[in-house]
Amino acid sequence: MKRIIVLVLMLIVKTGFAQSKEKSFKFGFVDQTGKEIVPCKYDGINAFESGFAVVQLKGKSGVVDKTGKEVIRCIYDEILNKQNWIIVSNKNAKAQYLIKSSDVLLTKKYDEAKTLSPEITAVKLNSKWGFIDVVGEEITPKYDEIIDFADRFAVVKLNGKFGIVDQIGKEVVPPIYDQVQNFKDGFAVVESNNKFGVISEEGKIVVPVKYDMNFYFKDNVSIVKQENKYGILDNDGKEIVPIQYDFMVLNDDLFQVKSGEKYGLIDKTGKEIASVKYDLIESFKDGIAVVKLDGKYGFVDKEGKEIVTPKYEKADDFKDGLGVVRMQVGK
Template sequence: MKRIIVLVLLLIVKTSFAQLKEKTFKYGFVDQTGKEIVPCKYDGISAFENGFAVVQLKGKSGVVDKTGKEVIRCIYDEIINKPNWIIVSNKNAKAQYLVKSSDVLVTKKYDDVKALSSEITAVKLNNKWGFIDVVGEEISPKYDEIIDFTDRFAVVKLNGKFGIVDQIGKEVVPPTYDRVQNFKDGVAIVESNSKYGIISEDGKIVIPVKYDMNFYFKDNVSIVKQENKYGILDNEGKEIVPIQYDFMVLNEDLIQVKLGDKYGLIDKAGKEITSVKYDLIESFKDGLAVIKLNSQYGFIDKEGKEIVTPKYEKADDFKDGLGAVRIQVGK
């Protein structure tokens, strides 16, 4: 009998505790002077992120700014507050993006976003991409893709072709090329029908799109190829070495050239350092390069002087001031 009474008492205690009223809280924000900026009326709040905070009310989420204004009403099931944009969504509905720009929330909703820089955000709407600039101005989404953003320019794709736009949406390079490399040192390389050219930042064609290889400028010159012949252009497109050689390659600060099966050296202004007569010129090491002439090896310096006349059966690169050579004995 005693055991039954104890069990009944335990049940009464537990039931009474469960029925106790839980405390209810409301949340808001105050500034550093103690002024209540966001009134304590929300069921939940999160920290501010770049000027905006998520709040909850009656099971729904919204957003307030630092003035206390509810810039997004509490009508969403979920809101994610990112540094540069806010993602809003409801159950069974596609998420949408609102862009932050200089403490201003752009009220237009987008399908996707990505940061291109600290000031420029790419936005996607109806499968097309555009931009939101630092003051919240929209550059209308019309491009199929935004490939790259560097400094003040972005490579864009439209109808399978590529171009370049600046940060205010001006098409500096129209999207008519098969491939475009973004501006570097004031110029951009463009490709069309496997031919290459160069366009400046003001949209001027510096080098016509007619060369067969990509450009590599070093010290304001570039080796180019046209109809299987090589020459040199300056960075304004002027031909400083005629397109007449069968091959060209940089060899330190000189250019190695080939005519037929013979090699020589020129400088970047086209001045001949050595005549085109050697069977081989290897890369310069310690200021000297191995040369081959009539099956014999020697060394040449950057002035074109044969430091070691070709007379050895084999020679290796200089290292620590010495170059290994070989002769055959006992024939």
């Protein structure tokens, strides 16, 4: 009996001894030469993300850069290290954003942030949006909304109106329009009071805001509509085809027009390719389009030539060089 008691006592003493010798660790970083960049003084440390790492000390979090400098002191309950910004927060306090710019952590705190492009970050402060430009300068938050950058420009909203700014904050298109499309091929469509126009990247009004449809430029020309009539403008806003047709639509690289109940084809200079005499012109396939004239079907090519005279009861699109036609036989 005594022997058993002694064994139990030894086990208790050994277990207590192990607990009293429990090890503790401190963390840091070394570079490839073995140089200690971040000293081993932190209770915890996370991997670097875009030049910065979160560290923990005495239950609080901070941030160090790659030189070992503590750019954010260990005073926060939680820190999230994202690619373009760092989010810091304490209990019972709203989170704040610090922006990274070219391996530099900007000191001003924002209420929210979002990525507009690899170089541009939108920031929100006191319910207004601005952005950090390509060199890390702040474009003062003053807009109600910033829409994603595309090709160096962003659509912005202010007091219910829209405009366009460039990547250094210059208002290329002032926020005075009901709607704005971002620049495409050097031009932006704007809308005001249900009328449309076009502005160039230089801020020049190329097409006055007076047309009735949302148009676009292709091959330096655009279809426009005014008072239910259609025409064609060049990219200087000049009417190269008068606004006289009842309808117009792009058909491959030609323009299909309508006058009254008849259809024809013109090119972008207004030259008539196929007379405005057809009851129907379908889309070009393999360079050939089905046409209908006086109830009969045939085919025209892009030179307006009737390669098959309209004499069939039905015709289908060309495919692999052939087009299906139908003709009634017998009674």
